[in-house]
Amino acid sequence: MDVHQATALALRGLEVEARPIQLLHAHSASEAYELLTRNRDIAAVLLDVVMESDQAGLFLVRRIREELGDDAIRIILRTGQSGMVPQIDTIRAYDINDYKTKSELTRTALFACLSAAIRSYRQIRELKDAKRDLEEQGLELIRSRTKLRALTDHRERVREEERKHIARELHDNMGQYLTALRIETSMLEMLFPEPNPEVFKRLHTMRELIDQTIMDTRRMVSNLRPAALDLGLVSAAEWLISDFQSRTGIRCGLQTPREGELDLDQELATTLFRILQESLTNVSRYADAKHVDIRITRSSGLLQLEVRDDGCGFDPAAVREKTTFGLMGIRERVLIYGGSARIESALGQGTRLWITLPLIELEKSP
Template identity: 45%
Template sequence: MNQDWLSAFRIPEPLPVHTLLETVTIIIFASVFIVCWNAFGEIRKKSSVILAVAFLCTAILGFLHAITFQGMPGFSSPEDMHKSLSFWLVSRSIIATTLLGLALDPEDSPITQLQSYGVLLAGLLATCAWGILIFIFPDWIPLTFLPGKGQTVFKLGCELGLIAINTLTALLFYRHSLRFQSDKSAEHLHIERTPLFLASSMMAMSEVYFSIYAETSDVNVVIGHAFQLFSAIAIYRSMVAVNIHTPYAHLAATSVNLAQSAEELKLERQRLSRMIDTAIDGIITVDDHQNIILANPAAALIFGYELDDLIGRSLNILIPDRHRHAHRKHVHQFGETGITRRKMGTHFEDFYVTGCRASGEEFPIEASIAHQFENGHRFYTVIFRDITDRKVAKEKMAKYHEQLSQLSATLQSIREEERKHIARELHDDLGQLLAALRMDLSLLQRDAMFADKNKQTIHSMDQLILTAITTLRRIATDLRPRALDEGGLFFALQTLQKDFSQRHKIDCELIADETQLILDDVRSTAIYRIVQESLTNVARHADASYVQIEFQRNNEQLRFTIADNGKGIDEQDMSKSQSFGLVGMRERIKAMNGEFCVSSPAGEGTVIEIQLPLQAKQSA
C-alpha cells in the first residue's frame, strides 16, 4: 500500500547517502569483531570466536558491496550492480545464519588460541573465495539485477528467505529473553537477548525495504539502510554485554575467590605455625647471610638457648669453630647446585654435621636442608634432630658386631685346628692300631690248624676291621682332608667331587685350573668348607641330579659359583636364623672381606655366587 506512495520520493544524490550508511554499518560490524575477539584475551569462548569471525567477514563483504555499488567510480555497468547485490546477499546471509545459530542456544565452551586462529583463517579464506567468485566469475551466480527491470526473481527469493530467517531468529530471541528473565541460572551464554531480538526484527524490516525498491534513488533503499544501521547498533550493544560485561563479572568473581584464598592462606599459615611450634624435631631457617630468621622451641631446647636469643643471630653460634668455614662453603655450594633438598648426617660416622650447645658441648646431628628463593633472596631451612643416643647405640652395636665377627673367626680357626688335630690322631694312632690288628689277623690265617677251625670267624673279623679302617678314613677326611695338606685345594676339591658323586649318585662337575687355586691355608680351608657345605645341602635338600662348581680368577679377585638343577630355595629360607650352613658360609666369606649371594633363578635350582678379594702376594 505504501510502495507507490514511497516510490514517489527520490533521493537526488543517492550514492553519498548509501555510502555513508553502509560505511557506518561496516564500522560497527568491525567493532563487533574487535570486541568479541579481544575481550577475553587468550581465553576465548567458542561463541565469541564465531561471532567475531562472522562479523569480520560481513564487514569485508559489506565493503566490497559498497565499492561496487552502481555509481561508484569505475563501477557503473549492470554487471557491477549484479556484483554489488551478490556481495550484499552473501554478507546478509552470514549475519542471518550467525544470529540464528546463536538463537538456537548452543552449549558454549572454551577454545584454545590455535583453534580460534584456525576459525579466523577459515573465515578469511572463505571470504576471499566469495570475493574471487563474484569478481571473476559473476556469471556463475544467478542474476540479481536487470537494467530497466530492477531486482530479479532470484534476488527477491533470497530476500524473502532472509526475511523468514530473521523473523524466526527474532521469535527465538524473544522467547529466550522471557525465559532468562525468570531463570538467570539457565543462561549459559551471558548475552542480552532483548537487543538481539530488536536486531533480528530490524534486519527483517531492512530486507523488506531492500526487496521492494526498483532504482538506487528510491527512498526504500535509504529506509532499508536505516533499519540495517539500527540493527547493527543493537547487535553491538548485545555483543558489548557478552564480551565486556562478562570479563568484569569474572573479575568480580576472581576478587571474591582472592578474598577466600587470602583467608585460606591465613588459616594455612596459622596451621603451619602450630605445626612448627609443636614439632619434636628442630627447625631453623636462615637467610643468605647465615642469620637465623626462624626457629622453633625444639631447636632452642636442643641447643640450650632461649628461643628469643636465637632469632637474628648468626648460625655460627650453633656450629663448632673448626667446622664454620667448611659449613659456609658447603651451604653456598648446595645453594648453587639448584638441588632443593639434601639429607645430611645419616651415618653417625659423619662428624661434619656436628652441633654445638650453648654450654660448648658438641653433639651429632641428623638433618635435611632445603632452600628456596623469595623476592630475590635465598633462604635455607634445616630440619634436624639430636642423634647422640643413636650414635652411642650404633657405636656399641658396631663394636659388638666386630667382636662377634672376631669371635666367629677365632672359633672357626679353633674348630679347624681341632679338626686337624682329631683327624691326625685318628689317622696316626687309631688308624695304625687297626692296621696292626689286621696284620696280626693275617698272621693267624697262616696257621692252617687254627685257620681251618676258625675260618669263618677270622673272615668276619677281617671284614669288620676293613670296614672300621674305611670308616675311620672317611671320618678323618671329613674332619680334615689330607689331600688339602698334601696336594692343595685343587686336588682336595677333585677328591671331594669324586667322593660326592660316588656316595650320592649325583653328577658333579668341577671347572677350575690348578693354578687358579694356589692360595694360603686359611683361604684354601675356607673355600673347601664352603664347597663341602654346599654339596651337603644339595644332597640333603635340593633333589638335584647335577651340580657344577666353577672357578674364575684375575689379579684382583677369585670368583666361584656352585649351581645345581634342583628344586631351588625359598626367599624366606635364605634368611632363616636356623640355616646354620648358610650362616657359617656368610661368616667365612665376611672374615675374608668377600661377597656372598644365594639365588634361585625362576625357582629352578640354586646358585651360590662368591667373590673373594686377593692380596698382591696371593695373586703372585
C-alpha cells in the same frame, strides 16, 4: 626505654612449657658471639640487623651457623624499618628462622614468636639426641658384630686345628693298631698247619671286620681333614667332588684355574673348601638335583666361587624367615675375609651361590 628494656618488660612473668623465660642481653655482635660461645644451651636469639655496623646482625648469623656449628638455635631477625633489609632475599641468603619488624612485635606477637621458636628448638634437640643415641647404638652394634666375627674366626681356626689333631691321631695311632691286628690275624692262620673250618671261619670274619674298620677310619680321617688339602684348594675340591659323586650319584662339573694361579694360604684354602663342602651338603639334602656346576675363578683382584645346581630350588623369602645355620655359617666365613655371599633361587629353577673375596684383603689377612 631501649629495646632490651622493652623486651624484658613485655616478657615479664610469662612462661613457655611451664618454665620462665630467661633473657641474656648483648649490645653488639661481638658481645653476642662471646655470650653464645659461653652458653651453648640458648634456645632462641632476638637479633637486630644493625649494631656495630649496618650488617653486623647478618654477619653474626653466619658466625653462629658456621663457626659455632649451631643449627639448632632459632634466630629471629628484628629490623627497625620495614624494607631496610629485603625479607625474602635475607631468608634465602641467611639461615634465619623468622623475620620481624619491631613495630609488629606486640607483646602477644613476641610471646607467640618466642614460644614457637623455643618449642622448635626443643624438638630439634630431642631429634639430635635421638640421632646421637642411634649412632652410638649403631657403632656399638658394629663393634659387637666385629667382635662376633673375630670370635667366629677364632672358633673356626680352633675347630680346624682340632680336626687336624683328631685326624692325625686316628691315622697315626688307630691306623697302626688296626694294621697290626690284621697282621696278627694272618699270623694266626699260619699257626694252624691243618685246616680247621671253625677257626678259619672266625679268622675270616675277624679280618673282614678289621678291614671294614680300617675303611671307616680312613673315611673319618678324610671327612675330618682330607689329605688333599695339603696339596691346595684345587686338589681338595677334586677329591671332594669325586667323593660326593660316588656317595650321592649327582654328577658334578668343576672349572678351576691351575693350582699355582690361586696361590692361597692354608687357612683361606681350608675356608673355601669348607664352604664348598657345606654347599654340596645342602645340595644332597634339599635340592633333589641331577647335576652341579662348580667354578673357581680369579680375576680383577677378586676370587670367586660359584656353585649352581639344577634342583628344585626354594623361595628365598621363606628361607629368610627361618634360621638356616648352614647359610649363616657360609656368610660369616666369607665376611671374616671382607667378602660377600649371594644366593639366587626360585621354585623349580635350581639354586646359585656366589662367593666373592677381595684378593687385596686376602694378602693382608694374617
